[in-house]
Amino acid sequence: MSNDEAFTDAADLAIPDGAGLPDILRSLLRGELSGADPGGFVRAYDAAPAAQREEIAHAWADAVDDALAAEIEADPALRRAIEAIVSRVAPRDPSPDHNRASLAALSRFTDWQSFPYGVIIVPGYTPPSSTVAAPGVHATALRRLEQAAADLADGKAPFVIVTGGNVYPRGTRYYEAIEMKAALVELGVAEAQILVEARARHSTTNLRNAGRLMLAHRMGKGLITTVGGGMGGSDVFDQDFYFSHPALSTFYARCVSELGYRVGELRGAGEGHTEFTPAHEITRVGIRDALDP
DSSP: OOGGGSOSOGGGOOOOOSTTHHHHHHHHHHHHHHTSSTTHHHHHHHHSOHHHHHHHHHHHHHHSOHHHHHHHHTOHHHHHHHHHHHHHHSOOOOGGGGOHHHHHHHHHOOOGGGSSOSEEEEEOOOOTTOOSOOSSOOHHHHHHHHHHHHHHHTTSOSOEEEEOOSOSSTTOSOOHHHHHHHHHHHTTOOGGGEEEEOOOOSHHHHHHHHHHHHHHTTOOOEEEEOOOOSGGGSSTTOHHHHHHSTTTTTHHHHHHHHHSSOOEEEEEOSTTEEEEEEOGGGGSOOSSOTTOO
8 A cells, every 4th residue: 555545644634524435534544554644543533523433434335445455355464453443433232232131041051952053043124215214123024023933932943133233224223133122022032032133234244243143152053034125125036045045146255245255154944944054254353344343
């Protein structure tokens, strides 16, 4: 990285609103990584008001483009530096506040051999076209949750992970996973069986983040329960197809493109279900999305 591509006065830089922000952030990062202005990005971030810090987190994915990401990935020292920065920029994860009962239950649980799967995974669903932020779950997400509740009752797994962040519409204060937990409790599932993962913003990170919980708690294999979200929001080439046929659907290719690795091994397990074994690479901090690293 050449020094002439980087800002060296980050402490005094007023970060603008709007379309130019990714370019400014990219230059700040280049200044940081080239050695032209060590600590400059963090100084600029710390000096920004709260509203602009949120904009910085949203703009990060555009700032860390393919070219910059490739340079970072090629140098382990640069990657470690970016990991530290992206972890600082990431908004607070609300998940732990909603997992006290389930984590306590997990700490005592030992009867894994009685279940074919360690956990059921339910990805959230909110249409990208959503314009009004509202509590509750979409009808497609409710179908997924009803199947998950049935799977739990059938003894397929002792726990369930609901996964999804606050994605659509932009700026919504409602997290899919938190809303899904409330819906599952209404369906009769015990709170102690429900793990919330409230950061994932894409199908790739739904599985990456759920897989992190699985590895942390030695859950073994997971069973993804999902329907809908296909063409026009229908069941045609839906998320079940996407996960159950990862090579044909290009899900594996998307994982490699966006994350640098496959999130794990996937295979169909009957209609509306996919078996998931997470890869150990998922524990790496992501550098492409500050909203969900």
